[in-house]
Amino acid sequence: MTTIRGDDITETIRALLQYIAVYHAPDYIQRLSEAYKREGSGAARDAIGQILQSARMAALGNRPVCQDTGMVTVFARLGQRVTISGDQSLEDCINAGVRLAYLDAGNPLRASMVADPIFARRNTRDNTPAVTHVESCLGETLELMVAAKGGGSENKARYAMLNPSASVADWVVDTVSGLGAGWCPPGVISVGVGGSAEKAMLLAKRALMDEIDMPALLRRGPDTAEEELRIALYQRINDLGIGAQGLGGQTTVVDVKVTSYPTHAASKPVALMPQCAANRHGKVTLTGDGPVYLDPPDLSLWPDIDATSAMANLRRVNVDTLTKAEMADWTAGETLLLSGHILTGRDAAHRRIRDILARGEALPFSLQGRVIYYVGPVDPVGTEVVGPAGPTTATRMDGDTQMMLDQGVVSMIGKAERGPDTVSRIAAAGTTYLIAVGGAAVLVSRAIKSARPVAFDDLGMEAVREFKVEDMPVTVAVDTTGQSIHVSGPARWRKRPDPATG
Structure with a gap:
């Protein structure tokens, strides 16, 4: 029999969540580095480069790799000869660890969990509870597989009950082609087949934490029908040309x-589960000998990227004097460096603005001529003016875009594509939509030189702030003519099936 202290479980969870918030999985960094070196699409290569730069900054500075520090998911395998000491259940011990990790004064993580998901949707303030799955097994150890899943990729999970004769491969490829870029590729796609509805989803979620081994599988060749299917899906998904951040390119998935x-x-x-570019997960095994800690990855895994020379020839834009006439010269796919003052605001702020306007009241700030950034940053520490501050998925704000345009907004910054109707509205107004790279939250935050509260402080990370930015890298996703890089980019890189082979 093995006795494992409840406090040791709590401390292990705390340490592991801090670890995966800061460090990408080494296997992912290695595969992403390889993709960076071979990527032929300039826009996609630049996006991958920003993710790699930001990941190294996060590791060196002990800061979250993404501002969305995720919903905690735990797969626990509890040996039948294990006793947990103390007065808390296993789930209570895990949630205590989550609470400590997300409230850590040295590296606070963003609280994103809301209770009463149907009505009040009130933030729990400490990111509890975790979503915990416990499996009883033979043995004398407790194995914990822990992930922090961001909302962008979790929201793209899909499920279907196919006819037994239907093609799994065709369904997966068709589904991925319709996901858009909100899940922040390049990443991993996991497919669970069989069992019941919930079993298929759990199969897919659990497999996301397995080591990325596609390069080894391609070298040795498949041994089973499932491995053949994995290779076929890997090739067909990458042939879609979606690319990094949906900009069009050769690498949409690394496994x-x-x-x-x-x-x-x-x-x-x-079931289909995407894993985003943050790719946060870790595995530990408790044996009763105390808490378990993981060693930091070797920083030599990151490639050298000359960011200075890459930025030298980019168009610099002063957003404080930005006009529609100036934006008319921008082209979809072009990278810009923004300087000046921008406002922040995402889901809750847009709802608050809508309610104020519906009552016929004046807003507590002006949107005329402003650029708005869809972001919910991590709290700052030390001398930071703001914590990691990457973009959130812009499509959630599509329904309020006309309202914001009517108030005078000239450009918006987010991640992923906009809906066709929204693109038309942006073009009709002579405005633009820009994207910052999802997964490059630390890199983006380094461009923010000051931050001040403007309105709606009670919304926490969703409050409206004003950022002063300097050389903030963004890509023109929708230009003033309505051209969208999320349409033209993948179309350029999509490989057409050979008619002879289908």
Whole structure:
């Protein structure tokens, strides 16, 4: 029999969540570095480069790799000969660790969990509770696999009950092609097939934490039908040309996982889970000898990227004097360096603005001629003016875009594509939509030189702030003519099937 102290579980969870918030998984960094070296699309290569630069900054500075520090998911395998000492359940011990990790004074993580998900949606303030799955197994240890899943990729999870004769591969490729870029590629796609509806989803979620082994699989060749399917999906998904951040390119996924389980003869449940560029997860095993800690990865894994020379020839824009006439010279896919003052605001701020205007009241700030950044940053520490501050998925603000344009907004910054109707509205107003790179939160925050509260302080990370930025890198996603890089980029890089092979 093994006795594991509840406090040791709590401390292990605390330390592991701090670890995965700061360090990408080494296997992912290695694969992303390889993708950076071979990427032929300039826009996609630049996006991958920003992710790698930001990841190294996060590791060196002990700061979150992404401002969305995720919903905590734990897969626990509890040996039948293990006793947990103390007066808390396993889930209570895990949640205590989550609370300590997210409230850490030295590296606070953004609280994103809301209670009463149907009505009040009130933030729990400490990112509890975790979503915990416990499996009883033989043995005398407790294995914990922990992930911090961002909302952008979690929101793109998909499920279908296929006919038994239907093609899993075709469904997966069709589904990925329709996901857009909100899940922040390049990443991993995991597919669970079989069992029941919830089992398929769990299969897919759990497999996201397995080591990225696609390069080794490609070298040795498949041994099973599932491995053949993995290779086929890997090639077909990358052939879609979606590329990093949906800008069009050669690498959309660095791996594809496929896991299956027996199912009812009349059923074929299939689940798809994307893993974003943050790729935060870790695995530890407790044996009763105290808490377990992971060693930091070797920083030599990161490639050398000459960011200075890459920025030398980019167009510099003063947003304080920005006009629609100036924006008319921008082209979709062009990278800009922004300086000046921008406002922040995302879901909750837009709802608050809508309510104020609906009451016929004046806003507590002017949007005329302003650029708005869809962001919910991490709290600053030390001398920081703001914590990691990467963009959130812009499509969630599509319904309020006309309202913001009517108030005088001239440009918006977020991540991923906008809907066709929103693109048309942006073009009709002679305005633009820009994207910052999802997964490059630390890099973006270094361009923010000051931050001051403007309105709605009660919304926490969703409050409206004014950032003063200097050389903030963004890409023109929608120009004033309505051209969208999220349409033209993938179209350019998409490989058409060979008619002879289908």
